[in-house]
Amino acid sequence: MAIYITWLGHSAFKLGIDGLSILIDPFLSGNPFAPVSPDEIAADYILITHAHANHLGDSPAIAQRTGATIIAISEICNWLGQNHQIEHVQSQNLGGGRHYPFGHVKFVRADHSSSFEDGSFGGLASGIILTVNDKRLYFAGDTALFSEMSIIGELGIDVAFLPIGDTFTMGPHDSVQAIKLIRPQSAFPTHYDTFEMIQQDVFAWAQRVQNETDALPIVVDPGASFIVD
Numbered sequence: 001m002a003i004y005i006t007w008l009g010h011s012a013f014k015l016g017i018d019g020l021s022i023l024i025d026p027f028l029s030g031n032p033f034a035p036v037s038p039d040e041i042a043a044d045y046i047l048i049t050h051a052h053a054n055h056l057g058d059s060p061a062i063a064q065r066t067g068a069t070i071i072a073i074s075e076i077c078n079w080l081g082q083n084h085q086i087e088h089v090q091s092q093n094l095g096g097g098r099h100y101p102f103g104h105v106k107f108v109r110a111d112h113s114s115s116f117e118d119g120s121f122g123g124l125a126s127g128i129i130l131t132v133n134d135k136r137l138y139f140a141g142d143t144a145l146f147s148e149m150s151i152i153g154e155l156g157i158d159v160a161f162l163p164i165g166d167t168f169t170m171g172p173h174d175s176v177q178a179i180k181l182i183r184p185q186s187a188f189p190t191h192y193d194t195f196e197m198i199q200q201d202v203f204a205w206a207q208r209v210q211n212e213t214d215a216l217p218i219v220v221d222p223g224a225s226f227i228v229d
Contacts, residue, residue, distance in 0.1 A: 001017065001018055001132055001133050001135075001229075002227050002228070003015055003016070003017055003135060003137070003229070004016035004227055005225060005226055005227070006225040007220055007221075007222055007223070007224060008026065008027075008028065008031070008035060008036065008222060008223070009027075009031050009032070009034050009035070009222035009223075010025075010033065010054060010190065010191060010194045011024075011025045011027065011055060011139075011141065011142070011161075011163070011191050012031065012034070012057065013025070013139070013161070014026075014041065015102075017102040017103060017132055020044045020102045021041075021042045021043050021044050021045075022043070022044065022045045022046075022047065022102055023043045023046045023047070023062065023068070024046075024047045024048075025048060025055040025057060025139075025141070026038065026041070026043075026046060026057045026058050026059055026062060027053070027054045027056075027057030028057060028058045029057070029058050030053075031194060032194065033194060033222040034222065036223075038057075038058035038061050039061075039065070041062060042066065043062050043063070043066045043068040044066075044069070044102075045069050045070075045071060045100065046059050046062060046063060046068050046069070046070045046071070047070075047071050047072070047105065047128055047130075047139075048070065048071070048072040048073075049110065049125065049126050049128060049139065049141030049142065050073070050076075050110070050112060050122060050123075050125035050142060051075070051079070051114045051115055051122025052113075052114065052115065052142070053116075054194070055141065055142065056076070056122075059080070060080060060083075060086060063080075063084075063086050063088065064086065068088065069088040070086060070088065070089045070090070071090045071092060071098075072089070072090075073091070073092065073093060073107065073114075073122070073123035073124060073126055074091040074092075075121060076122055077089040077090070077091040078091075079120075092105065092106075092107050093107060094107050094108060094109060094124055095107070095108070097129075102132065103130055103131055103132035103133075104131040104132075105128060105129075105130055106128070106129040106131075107126040107127070107128060107129075108126060108128070108129055109126070109127065109143075109146065110124075110125040110126050110127045110140060110142060111143050111144040112125035112141065112142040112144065112168075112169070113125065125141060125142060125143070126141060127140045127141045127143060127152075128141065129152070129155065129157075135228055135229075136155055136156055136157050136158050137157070137158060137159050137161070137228070138157045138159070138160045138161065138182065138184065139161045140160065140161060140163065140178070140190075142163055142169045142191060143170060144169070144174070145170050145174040145175075145177055147181070149181040149182050152182055153181055153183045153184070157182055157183070157184040157185070158185045158186065158228055159184060159185065159186045159187070159188055159218070159228060160179065160182050160184035160186070160187050160188070161190050162178055162187060162189065163175065163189075163190050163192070164189045164190070164191065164192050164200050164202070164205050165191040165192040165193075165197075165199075166198060166200065167197045167198055168191075168197075168198065169191050169198075171200070172200060172204070172208065175187075176205070176208050176209060176212055176213065179213045180212070180213055183214065183215070184215050186217070186218050187216070187217055187218065188217075188219075189205055189206075202219055203219065205217070206219050
C-alpha cells in the first residue's frame with residue numbers, strides 16, 4: 001500500500017493512505033511555509049507528538065471542522081476534551097501501540113519538553129512510529145539525540161523524519177549521528193528555517209547524510225510530496 005507524504009513545512013505532514021487523510025503536527029496558522037490553510041485541509045486522523053503550539057498547531061480547529069480523530073498522549077487528549085470539546089480522541093502513551101484503519105501507531109521516547117500555551121503540563125513529548133503493512137516511518141518530533149535511538153533502528157525504519165534546526169532540538173550534526181544509530185533507508189529533515197533561530201543549510205545537511213551514512217537524504221520544498229511504497 002503506497003503512502004503519499006506531503007510536507008507542510010516545519011514538522012507538519014499530510015499522509016494519504018488507502019483513501020484516508022492523516023495529519024501529523026498540523027502547525028499551519030503562523031507557519032510561514034504552510035502551503036494550505038487549516039480551513040481547507042482534509043483530515044480523518046490527526047497525530048500529535050507534543051503540546052507545544054508549533055506542533056499541536058491547528059489540531060482543535062481542524063478536528064472540530066472535519067470530525068477527525070486525534071491520537072495523542074493522554075494529557076493532550078484530556079486537554080482537548082476539556083478546552084475544545086473534541087469528542088473523537090484516542091489516548092496513547094510511550095511504548096504503547098494501537099492499530100487503526102490506516103496502520104499501526106506507536107508512541108516512543110523523545111527528549112524534549114511539552115506544555116500548552118498557558119504553561120500547563122502537556123504530558124511527555126513523544127516520537128511516533130507509523131507502520132503501514134511492511135513500511136515503517138519514524139516521526140521523531142522535537143528531540144535531542146539519545147543513544148536508545150539504536151533500539152528504534154532495530155525495528156527497520158524506511159524513512160526517519162528528524163529535526164535539524166538546533167537551539168530547541170537536534171542540530172545537523174546530532175541529526176547525522178541519529179541517522180547512524182537508526183539506520184533508516186531514507187532521512188527527511190524537519191523543524192528548520194521556520195524561524196530565525198532555527199535557520200539551517202539543509203543542502204549541507206543532505207551532503208553530510210550522503211557522505212557519512214547509508215541513508216538517502218530527501219529534501220523537498222513545503223507543499224511537495226513523495227511516495228513510500
